[in-house]
Amino acid sequence: MNPFALSRRRFTQGAAAAGALLPIALPLRRALAIPAPVLGGTEFALEIGAVPLTINGRRATATGVNGQVPAPTLRWREGDAVTLAVTNRLSEPSSIHWHGVRTPSPMDGVPGLSFGGIAPGQTFVYRFPVNQSGTYWYHSHSMFQEQTGLYGAIVIAPKAGYAQAFDRDYVVLLSDWSFEPPETIVSNLKFQSGYYNYGQRTLGTFVDDARRAGLGETVANRLEWGRMRMSPTDILDVSGATYTYLINGQPPGSNWTALFHPGARVRLRFINGSSMSIFDVRIDGLPMTVVQADGNDVVPVTVDQFSISVAETYDVIVEPTAERAYTIFAQAEDRTGYARGTLAPRPGMAAAIPPMDRRPLRTMADMGMAGMEHGEMPGMELSPEGKRLEGKVGVDNVAIMPAERLQSAGEGFPQGRRVFTYADLRATKPGGDPRPPMHEITLHLTGNMERFIWGFDGKKFSEAGPIELKRGDRVRFVLINDTMMEHPIHLHGLWSELDNGHGEYRPYKHTINVKPGERLGYLVTADAPGRWAFHCHLLYHMETGMFREVRVT
Amino acid sequence: MIARLYRPFVTGLLPVALIACINSPPTSAEPNAAVPLGIDLGGSGPVVASTQPELPARAIHTEAKAGSPPHRDMPLAHAGHNDAHSTGTVNSVDPAQHKVNLSHNPIPEIGWPAMTMEFPVAPSIDLRAIKPGTRVNFTIEQQPGGMYEIRAIAPAGSGR
Numbered sequence: 001m002n003p004f005a006l007s008r009r010r011f012t013q014g015a016a017a018a019g020a021l022l023p024i025a026l027p028l029r030r031a032l033a034i035p036a037p038v039l040g041g042t043e044f045a046l047e048i049g050a051v052p053l054t055i056n057g058r059r060a061t062a063t064g065v066n067g068q069v070p071a072p073t074l075r076w077r078e079g080d081a082v083t084l085a086v087t088n089r090l091s092e093p094s095s096i097h098w099h100g101v102r103t104p105s106p107m108d109g110v111p112g113l114s115f116g117g118i119a120p121g122q123t124f125v126y127r128f129p130v131n132q133s134g135t136y137w138y139h140s141h142s143m144f145q146e147q148t149g150l151y152g153a154i155v156i157a158p159k160a161g162y163a164q165a166f167d168r169d170y171v172v173l174l175s176d177w178s179f180e181p182p183e184t185i186v187s188n189l190k191f192q193s194g195y196y197n198y199g200q201r202t203l204g205t206f207v208d209d210a211r212r213a214g215l216g217e218t219v220a221n222r223l224e225w226g227r228m229r230m231s232p233t234d235i236l237d238v239s240g241a242t243y244t245y246l247i248n249g250q251p252p253g254s255n256w257t258a259l260f261h262p263g264a265r266v267r268l269r270f271i272n273g274s275s276m277s278i279f280d281v282r283i284d285g286l287p288m289t290v291v292q293a294d295g296n297d298v299v300p301v302t303v304d305q306f307s308i309s310v311a312e313t314y315d316v317i318v319e320p321t322a323e324r325a326y327t328i329f330a331q332a333e334d335r336t337g338y339a340r341g342t343l344a345p346r347p348g349m350a351a352a353i354p355p356m357d358r359r360p361l362r363t364m365a366d367m368g369m370a371g372m373e374h375g376e377m378p379g380m381e382l383s384p385e386g387k388r389l390e391g392k393v394g395v396d397n398v399a400i401m402p403a404e405r406l407q408s409a410g411e412g413f414p415q416g417r418r419v420f421t422y423a424d425l426r427a428t429k430p431g432g433d434p435r436p437p438m439h440e441i442t443l444h445l446t447g448n449m450e451r452f453i454w455g456f457d458g459k460k461f462s463e464a465g466p467i468e469l470k471r472g473d474r475v476r477f478v479l480i481n482d483t484m485m486e487h488p489i490h491l492h493g494l495w496s497e498l499d500n501g502h503g504e505y506r507p508y509k510h511t512i513n514v515k516p517g518e519r520l521g522y523l524v525t526a527d528a529p530g531r532w533a534f535h536c537h538l539l540y541h542m543e544t545g546m547f548r549e550v551r552v553t
Numbered sequence: 554m555i556a557r558l559y560r561p562f563v564t565g566l567l568p569v570a571l572i573a574c575i576n577s578p579p580t581s582a583e584p585n586a587a588v589p590l591g592i593d594l595g596g597s598g599p600v601v602a603s604t605q606p607e608l609p610a611r612a613i614h615t616e617a618k619a620g621s622p623p624h625r626d627m628p629l630a631h632a633g634h635n636d637a638h639s640t641g642t643v644n645s646v647d648p649a650q651h652k653v654n655l656s657h658n659p660i661p662e663i664g665w666p667a668m669t670m671e672f673p674v675a676p677s678i679d680l681r682a683i684k685p686g687t688r689v690n691f692t693i694e695q696q697p698g699g700m701y702e703i704r705a706i707a708p709a710g711s712g713r
Contacts, residue, residue, distance in 0.1 A: 043668075106699055117700055124699060125665060
């Protein structure tokens with residue numbers, strides 16, 4: 001018998017395929033509003049299609065998989081080969097990219113680079129060996145389907161067993177939902193980059209600042225920001241003005257709940273499947289021990305809060321001992337909203353939802369001018385490459401003094417809270433390639449905020465050739481963020497080993513968040529041939545040009 | 554709302570506004586600022602609809618400059634095995650789209666398990682000869698975009 005029915009049409013036609021288990025359960029699941037189901041094994045039939053969705057009582061059409069938003073959680077085992085037959089039931093081309101999973105290039109799911117995409121009605125069969133373990137996710141790499149719901153979790157069980165014991169295991173998938181079509185969001189940002197920024201400085205805050213800092217200083221400060229065509233309240237481009245933040249597809253009011261027995265160790269696999277939103281995550285009253293980042297084990301560090309940029313994953317273990325509920329609180333970095341869920345011994349419980357923290361304000365350090373006072377600009381020398389970039393249409397600022405900011409926890413929260421930083425990431429074992437880098441590739445992350453153009457070195461994807469690497473090369477990427485937005489930079493197909501002061505215990509990451517004004521480096525071994533995407537994982541930054549091809553031959 | 558009305562002042566009162574007038578590019582849409590259309594080179598930005606939607610990987614690859622190594626073909630997952638053979642049962646035929654839906658046996662050459670799926674069929678094949686319920690031998694070949702297409706299909710001898 002056929003263990004693996006692919007086509008829902010076949011099922012509805014009443015065909016005798018035995019694998020109809022999957023489609024049968026769909027209507028029931030929706031009716032019961034149970035979170036995304038888990039699919040396990042080595043063979044998967046995934047159908048991309050339009051899905052009716054109700055969020056906060058409002059109906060919308062999302063893009064989902066097998067009728068689900070988020071898409072079903074896929075559970076794989078390290079050492080297996082998996083086959084995923086993906087059928088596109090949309091009226092536009094689609095694709096699925098397995099984020100952080102090291103597949104052969106043709107299985108990576110980027111239309112135009114790894115394959116031709118999946119045309120409407122077509123089935124593409126992905127097949128690849130799984131040679132890693134950890135928490136990952138998958139999403140569409142076509143147009144804006146990721147924003148409209150096409151994302152799901154991947155959990156790969158390690159062959160050798162888990163480094164850390166735990167009793168319960170939950171995926172906590174964060175995302176941002178908008179009832180506005182993504183095309184409208186982009187067009188609003190193009191028209192006015194601060195469209196979703198309702199916290200801009202006004203005449204009122206000018207008067208306040210002048211009273212505090214003096215009129216001259218305040219005018220100079222505004223003058224400086226004005227000259228840079230930027231606004232210091234721009235923390236995230238798209239805000240809670242349009243977004244509802246979700247945990248496993250549930251808005252704050254629906255209170256997604258994970259159950260525990262007091263005293264048990266609970267593993268929470270946080271995945272940021274947002275298009276544009278960076279979150280500060282905490283569980284008041286419950287310290288979290290970070291045990292894994294981007295699918296790779298790290299030396300455990302216990303904190304009160306961590307920041308999770310778009311496309312990153314963090315696994316934490318918590319040990320709630322009290323017979324009470326705890327709020328999982330993920331506030332957007334710009335404090336315009338939050339995702340919320342609950343850890344509780346029984347369903348139906350809830351704890352207090354904390355107020356949001358103070359809204360952070362970008363500082364001159366974010367501009368790559370750490371340590372400088374306003375009015376101290378004369379005499380500053382740009383590097384030659386800075387001079388080369390300055391004056392390009394796509395470049396509205398060049399960081400004069402980019403700084404190492406790995407230990408920066410961000411801002412906008414009270415002193416005394418222990419906050420995880422990139423400096424805390426330490427691999428549990430030395431890296432696989434002890435060679436020093438043969439050469440360095442320096443890239444500036446650039447943008448023109450007011451026109452909402454983004455790129456590397458002032459060039460959009462359409463204007464730039466690929467970054468060529470020879471197979472087996474060991475190289476160091478240096479990224480300098482000339483913009484005042486954060487950029488989670490994702491390199492497909494190859495690991496990015498962050499240089500964060502831990503020597504050969506560099507953490508292996510697939511997505512590295514670069515703060516404004518920051519300069520950071522990471523090592524890459526070009527051990528997988530192919531054409532790999534390299535881009536900012538903020539969807540609208542990628543779509544407006546912050547994308548390159550890395551070609552390994 | 555009010556904040557937005559104030560926007561000209563946000564950057565800091567009149568002197569700044571003047572400077573902004575001198576320095577800032579117009580905030581209206583730039584000439585090519587179309588929202589990305591159907592193309593999907595993974596985010597090439599505001600591209601106007603191009604005549605080359607979704608270039609097949611191999612076609613792009615041949616642009617590699619002359620000095621590059623002779624390793625020209627994409628390392629497709631099953632390099633050297635661009636076609637594969639199997640047996641299956643026809644579930645349905647879609648003449649309009651020139652497709653068939655098959656329940657096929659495992660295809661070890663490309664590592665596929667038994668599946669039920671739709672395949673596009675090469676234009677040269679006459680689908681009228683293929684009827685639902687027929688057991689068939691068929692050959693599929695991988696296309697440049699990664700998809701498999703049926704290149705040959707014929708009723709299986711025994712007709713069970």
